[in-house]
Amino acid sequence: MRHFADEAPAAALESDTVSPVRAMTAAGEANRERILDAALACFARTGLNGTRIEAIALGAGLSKTNLLYYFRSKNALYLAVLTRTLDMWLEPLRAIDADRDPRAALSHYITAKLAAARDHPEASRLFALEVMQGAPMLSAVLATDLKALVDGKVALLRRWQDEGRLKPHDPHHLLFQIWATTQHYADFATQVEQLTGATLADPAFFERTREAILASILGAVLPECAPAAILRQPASPSAREP
Amino acid sequence: MRHFADEAPAAALESDTVSPVRAMTAAGEANRERILDAALACFARTGLNGTRIEAIALGAGLSKTNLLYYFRSKNALYLAVLTRTLDMWLEPLRAIDADRDPRAALSHYITAKLAAARDHPEASRLFALEVMQGAPMLSAVLATDLKALVDGKVALLRRWQDEGRLKPHDPHHLLFQIWATTQHYADFATQVEQLTGATLADPAFFERTREAILASILGAVLPECAPAAILRQPASPSAREP
DNA sequence: CACAGACTTGACCATCCGATCAATTGTGGT
């Protein structure tokens, strides 16, 4: 019997290559992966509470009991899926490069995020579900890792602004806008498809989407376009409004 | 025994003021409302599967059995919450007015949506959860009511573009961007607060957020600012990208 | 070949939770 991570968000998962006399079989590793894939698909569609452990097992092609041999509990599995997906999900943000020109950096970031929304919508939905429920399993990671990562990029954006290479625009809101607009096409794919009849899988639609996002976001932060007194009318920040 | 709506998405709920000999007591009506409020709070936080019917009863201040006297099943209650909230949620979109000047109309819409995200974040999360899971209970309504509403507004936006009062910008994407950016601050409030330390409840933060959104979206569609050749570098729509 | 330990299985348990029922209390109208 060899069991793995459980509840603890800081779980170290397997690690220990000191191997307990004999390590995990190739078949075992393959099963673990298949389980994680199936679990991602299920959790992203129906959430933690909505998915039955048996459905995941079915998707992975093994029995419920056998699945529980690899992951001691549904929570442990959920956590494993979460951590496995997180790195991939944050990769594009990490890749924003101080050495590159701001326009290229932001343009690449937006494109990468939109491509991720197209290629891994389940990952997007998984995190969206988790965060929307208050991130009960992820709050620690968010408050440390993500915070640090974002702080760094915010500083970079500020520097670019100070150098006059970006228009003044709150860096946090810039990031939020990018996240929101790109992930929207993954998280609300159902709605998008019902209203437009298209999906990001359609290259033409992808390109139109990309251009629409680039137009509004780059237009707001790149200095070549005169600011134009866009904000003029009364604020009325509290009105529910007609 | 008087029971109400059940599964059917097209449920007519109570209606019938023809009263079966004696209508519902004032206390009864009040209870119904309290249940719906409590249910909204719970469903928005933990989703349909994640909330126990007893938690809602507790939040509403009555017993589980008593709650089931007012709503014959958890699904019926969920559906009732959904439909009760939908009207309020779509109101700002309906209010986009052909008679108004495009700038004012869009600015008002964005402000109203952001205010709604601030004042009714649970509503936002409720629909987000529902749509993200494929809108199992709402797909019918979305495909008809919402579709019709959106089609109308898209036509209006197109007209404005044809008249030169808006820059060419796919109307669907414009709406999606507005929805995504405003609702993000409700749906991902946890994350936003962890990263910025602020909430929409803070008037200064609300105003900064509003300005950031207006700047990018209005900047992209209002004609006073020269387009500027923002989209120039290679598309590479498929690259995952470094 | 033998054996240790990874892998797999089917039967089973315990509990949670949505829902029903029978019975009681409260209340507005006549």
Added chain:
DNA sequence: ACCACAATTGATCGGATGGTCAAGTCTGTG
């Protein structure tokens, strides 16, 4: 005061489901 019906309650059922157990089978290594 009485009655019909709304409102409320506690007991209880039954199905679903997460998780355990004991008993295997398979496989690489000594």
